[in-house]
Amino acid sequence: MKTNAAMLMEQPGKWEVVEADLDPPRDHEVLVRMVASGLCHSDDHVAKADGKVPHFPYCGGHEGAGVVEQLGTGVRGLEPGDHVVTSFIPGCGRCRWCAHGMQNLCDSGALLAGGAQLDGGFRLHYQGRDVARSSLIGAFSEWSVMSEWSCIKVPKRVPLRSAALLGCAVPTGWGSAVNAARVQPGDVVIVMGVGGIGINAVQGAAHAGAMLVIAADPVHLKRDAALRLGATHATASIQEATEIARSATNGQGADSTIISVGVLTGEHIAEGFDSIRKGGTVVVTAVAPMDSVGIPISPFMLAMFQKRLQGCLYGMMAPSADVPRLLSLYEHGTLKLDELVSRTYTLEEINVGYEDMHAGTNIRGLVEFSSS
Numbered sequence: 001m002k003t004n005a006a007m008l009m010e011q012p013g014k015w016e017v018v019e020a021d022l023d024p025p026r027d028h029e030v031l032v033r034m035v036a037s038g039l040c041h042s043d044d045h046v047a048k049a050d051g052k053v054p055h056f057p058y059c060g061g062h063e064g065a066g067v068v069e070q071l072g073t074g075v076r077g078l079e080p081g082d083h084v085v086t087s088f089i090p091g092c093g094r095c096r097w098c099a100h101g102m103q104n105l106c107d108s109g110a111l112l113a114g115g116a117q118l119d120g121g122f123r124l125h126y127q128g129r130d131v132a133r134s135s136l137i138g139a140f141s142e143w144s145v146m147s148e149w150s151c152i153k154v155p156k157r158v159p160l161r162s163a164a165l166l167g168c169a170v171p172t173g174w175g176s177a178v179n180a181a182r183v184q185p186g187d188v189v190i191v192m193g194v195g196g197i198g199i200n201a202v203q204g205a206a207h208a209g210a211m212l213v214i215a216a217d218p219v220h221l222k223r224d225a226a227l228r229l230g231a232t233h234a235t236a237s238i239q240e241a242t243e244i245a246r247s248a249t250n251g252q253g254a255d256s257t258i259i260s261v262g263v264l265t266g267e268h269i270a271e272g273f274d275s276i277r278k279g280g281t282v283v284v285t286a287v288a289p290m291d292s293v294g295i296p297i298s299p300f301m302l303a304m305f306q307k308r309l310q311g312c313l314y315g316m317m318a319p320s321a322d323v324p325r326l327l328s329l330y331e332h333g334t335l336k337l338d339e340l341v342s343r344t345y346t347l348e349e350i351n352v353g354y355e356d357m358h359a360g361t362n363i364r365g366l367v368e369f370s371s372s
Helices: 041-047 107-114 160-167 169-180 198-207 220-228 238-247 266-275 299-304 319-331 347-359
Strands: 002-008 016-022 029-038 064-071 083-086 124-126 129-133 143-147 151-154 188-192 212-216 233-235 254-259 276-284 308-311 341-345 364-368
Touching: 002 124, 002 347, 016 143, 016 347, 029 083, 029 160, 041 347, 064 143, 064 160, 083 160, 151 160, 151 319, 160 169, 160 319, 160 341, 160 364, 169 198, 169 254, 169 276, 169 319, 188 198, 188 238, 188 266, 198 212, 198 220, 198 254, 212 220, 212 238, 220 233, 233 238, 238 254, 238 266, 254 266, 266 276, 341 347, 347 364
Parallel strands: 188 212, 188 254, 212 233, 254 276, 276 308, 341 364
Antiparallel strands: 002 016, 016 124, 029 064, 029 143, 029 364, 064 083, 083 151, 124 129
16 A cells, blocks of 8 residues: 655655555554654654664654554454554563563564564565664554554543654653652652653653652743643753752752753763762663763762662553553543644644754644544
8 A cells, every 4th residue: 555654765864755655464463544643852863863774765753643454464452443552662572571561671672773573574665665664663654564562552532642642752751750760759850851751751750749840941931831740940951950959958969860851962961960869860761872972970979979870761661551551640630641742743744843843842743644
């Protein structure tokens, strides 16, 4: 079948919307009609060549929601008509990590950078060439064939436009606070960078009972959004946030600082390290260029102040279990989703959406597909 999809033809590059050919689903795969896809900074990292992809053309998009239209052989947990949210790491359910409830670290994640499906083949083609796809999904396409394990079934009563953000931004940010930082009632928490990920770290920290949630971001729009969604304070810099944390803790500093800036550097981690108390935690959720190395922190302070540096992938979540739980919080009014979407775009406007992200005029941009 034919599908319109946004692709990169080179790095660095702009997204080009072209008509491509899509194969039918194979064993344990489903055909999904995409309804909405979030414009995540991770896909922009690829467009800016912060991380290399081994194969072009490349179809982006890993955060989305849609409707199952066709099943391949062997699919057991889904039916045509089911509404699904994409999981950018397909949990196999059998490896060591899945068996321990750490689905975000599933061994299948090793295949994400290659652009092919779990069996090593390609399903999307353009002008006779195989197309690599982001996270085995390629959500910047009107139609997508993906593994059944890349799909999380959600209730049909939930708007897919809202549910799409549960494919990445919401669980990643929320879990950064609840799982990685282990925020406790009464804690003082700094969130450094409150875009699509950080704004949900703010929500997670507030939900976990933090006494102070201090959002640090140079963009006024994002600071205002953070205050509406759970932050007690909002500052333009991490230095200001650190002073607020120290003033509330007898000079000690924050219990945890969550780093969710757009492009991570070692200096960001050092600033977060300086902002926390002894025994505190720096959660590193943001993405750095793959060739970036070095963190300018004091090894003496790391040991003697017993500080902890914690990496965080996908919010340290088990998405197939945690996404339905987050949806329940949304339905009960505890978790805000609709308020996260600053603007929707057509697929043809995808580059405008990313320009708006860099200009600081949206919290989360969302592509809505005409086929929906």
